[in-house]
Amino acid sequence: MNSKLPELLAVHELSGGYGDIQVVNGISTRVNAGEVVFITGRNGVGKSTIAKLIAGHLPLASGRVMVCDRDVSAIPAHGRRHLGLGYAPQEDVVFSELTVIENLTLSFPSRSLDRYRTLFERFPFLHGRLTQKAGTLSGGEKKVLSFCRAIAENTKLVVLDEPTEGVQPENIATMSAVVRRLTERGRGFLIVEQNLNLIRETANRVHVLDHGRIVFESLNRPGLRDALISRLRL
Amino acid sequence: MPAEIADEGTFRVRIEDGRHVDLLGTYVLNQLYITAILVLVVLGLAVVFGWLGVMNMAHGEFVMLGAYCAYMVQEAGWHPLLSLPLAVVVTGTVGLAVEGSIIRHLYRRPFDTFLATWGLALLLREGVEVIFGRGYKSVDQVLPGTVDVLGIPYPAYRLVLFSAVVLAFVGLFLFYRASTLGARIKAMVTNPVLAEAVGINTTRLAQWTFVFGVSTAGLAGALLAPLVRVEPFMGLDYLLSSFFVLIVGGLGTLEGLLIGSAVIGGVDTVASAILDKSAGYIAVLTVSIFFLWLRPHGLYSRR
Ligand SMILES: Nc1ncnc2c1ncn2[C@@H]1O[C@H](COP(=O)(O)OP(=O)(O)O)[C@@H](O)[C@H]1O
Ligand SMILES: [Mg+2]
Numbered sequence A: 001m002n003s004k005l006p007e008l009l010a011v012h013e014l015s016g017g018y019g020d021i022q023v024v025n026g027i028s029t030r031v032n033a034g035e036v037v038f039i040t041g042r043n044g045v046g047k048s049t050i051a052k053l054i055a056g057h058l059p060l061a062s063g064r065v066m067v068c069d070r071d072v073s074a075i076p077a078h079g080r081r082h083l084g085l086g087y088a089p090q091e092d093v094v095f096s097e098l099t100v101i102e103n104l105t106l107s108f109p110s111r112s113l114d115r116y117r118t119l120f121e122r123f124p125f126l127h128g129r130l131t132q133k134a135g136t137l138s139g140g141e142k143k144v145l146s147f148c149r150a151i152a153e154n155t156k157l158v159v160l161d162e163p164t165e166g167v168q169p170e171n172i173a174t175m176s177a178v179v180r181r182l183t184e185r186g187r188g189f190l191i192v193e194q195n196l197n198l199i200r201e202t203a204n205r206v207h208v209l210d211h212g213r214i215v216f217e218s219l220n221r222p223g224l225r226d227a228l229i230s231r232l233r234l
Numbered sequence B: 001m002p003a004e005i006a007d008e009g010t011f012r013v014r015i016e017d018g019r020h021v022d023l024l025g026t027y028v029l030n031q032l033y034i035t036a037i038l039v040l041v042v043l044g045l046a047v048v049f050g051w052l053g054v055m056n057m058a059h060g061e062f063v064m065l066g067a068y069c070a071y072m073v074q075e076a077g078w079h080p081l082l083s084l085p086l087a088v089v090v091t092g093t094v095g096l097a098v099e100g101s102i103i104r105h106l107y108r109r110p111f112d113t114f115l116a117t118w119g120l121a122l123l124l125r126e127g128v129e130v131i132f133g134r135g136y137k138s139v140d141q142v143l144p145g146t147v148d149v150l151g152i153p154y155p156a157y158r159l160v161l162f163s164a165v166v167l168a169f170v171g172l173f174l175f176y177r178a179s180t181l182g183a184r185i186k187a188m189v190t191n192p193v194l195a196e197a198v199g200i201n202t203t204r205l206a207q208w209t210f211v212f213g214v215s216t217a218g219l220a221g222a223l224l225a226p227l228v229r230v231e232p233f234m235g236l237d238y239l240l241s242s243f244f245v246l247i248v249g250g251l252g253t254l255e256g257l258l259i260g261s262a263v264i265g266g267v268d269t270v271a272s273a274i275l276d277k278s279a280g281y282i283a284v285l286t287v288s289i290f291f292l293w294l295r296p297h298g299l300y301s302r303r
Helices: A047-055 A077-082 A100-105 A114-122 A139-152 A169-184 A196-202 A224-232 B023-051 B059-076 B080-101 B110-132 B156-178 B180-190 B192-197 B202-227 B235-249 B254-274 B277-294
Strands: A007-018 A021-032 A036-040 A062-067 A085-088 A157-161 A188-192 A205-210 A213-219 B003-005 B011-014 B146-149 B152-155
Touching (some): A021 A036, A021 A047, A021 A188, A036 A047, A036 A196, A047 A085, A047 A188, A077 A085, A077 B192, A085 A139, A100 A139, A114 A139, A114 A169, A139 A157, A139 A169, A169 A196, A205 A224, B023 B152, B023 B156, B023 B235, B023 B254, B059 B110, B059 B202, B059 B235, B080 B202, B110 B235, B146 B156, B156 B180, B156 B202, B156 B254, B180 B202, B192 B202, B235 B277, B254 B277
Parallel strands (some): A036 A188, A036 A205, A085 A157
Antiparallel strands (some): A007 A021, B003 B011, B146 B152
């Protein structure tokens, strides 16, 4: 792609898993400023494991993770967050015991909601639930909360793991619009996603994962959806 | 006993020679005091066990270390108030070292922390015994004399202690409810992965939470030193009653801690008053077993 844009994420030959079980085997990818890169694939092929390895929640077996030209392979998750990598996990996406407002402001020095003004316009229901315990939101609402939190953190790079799982269609469309708008401002996204329509609308590039390896990669182009469908049915 | 409400609003009991003795008032004050002592001692364990999930078998030994700090300050001829910062520094330093070398690797492994802290308790007792000997030490009263509370003469030091505990408790309650740090601790405890993801250094936060817990135990020890026998084995009592309080009150809330302390303190005094000290122990143990059986999450728990 456009190699003159700053490289926000570079992953070299990344491997890792759980204990002795290696789930991800030698993955390489990169995300430049202004790019949205998707990872898709069937359930259990290692997509979330890649996201956890990149965000620092699992130790690398081998390989290297660079964030904004800095090797973060040995840096713990909170350190990567401060170096510009935001992350929204697939599961346990909110602090259930905390209120919505606490969830939204926990990572900032003040409890001011100023940074959420435009996000509240796009997801008005959140604004109406501020004092409610986050654990009482529906699954899709929790995902939107988690998405907004990750966006508002204003990191250069954002890693989202299945952000649209259980989210209602109009909110998915809004998420896509938010992501596109932020890429225009130079932010970059690595998104694990199974929603092919969303990928087609939003992606610059997409990787298909199987058994912990990238088995197909493509730029967003006409016919991408069919290509993905045939790859995913392999 | 015939009781009537007197002008000042305290209950008074008429005894034969006509003197008025404020039995109930004294009883209530004592009960409040006992509850406060329990709260003070349990607070640290509630933090370490309730928030971090570390079943700290050495909790009582941190109380003991704090009490020995008061003794050392007395022997050195320093101002008694210095025993408080000394206790915090000594127990905090031990806590920092213990967390960094042992506990850190054992979070979410309850049985291993149980064994490790049990060993630590042994080590601390032996260490203190080697330095100070097995016999008990006494620490002088800091504030001798009494103060009138609602017409009842009451030991001044107890009153100061009681007020300190109330202040500390209210402070901690407000802190935990309202501060960002309180929310961060809650976040770390309930979802450590997400806490790291939003930029919280959970390793460091857990370490300082642990240090806070054991240094309040040390503080409790220094405050209690003038009222009890200071000896290497004194911690065991505190450990047991602390766990009983947490069993009754439930883990994770400060309200539960308060209620648990009141129940355990109350059962102990009533049974001890009617029969004797060992009846107090047996009553407390019985109540705790009933709670484990009927209300395993305590009276007031968020779990
Ligand atoms: N915590 C875990 N411990 C052990 N194995 C796990 C754990 N999480 C996931 N796995 C295994 O790793 C493989 C990949 O999981 P994951 O990365 O979550 O898949 P995906 O996100 O693509 O659905 C699966 O076989 C899964 O069973
Ligand atoms: Mg997944």
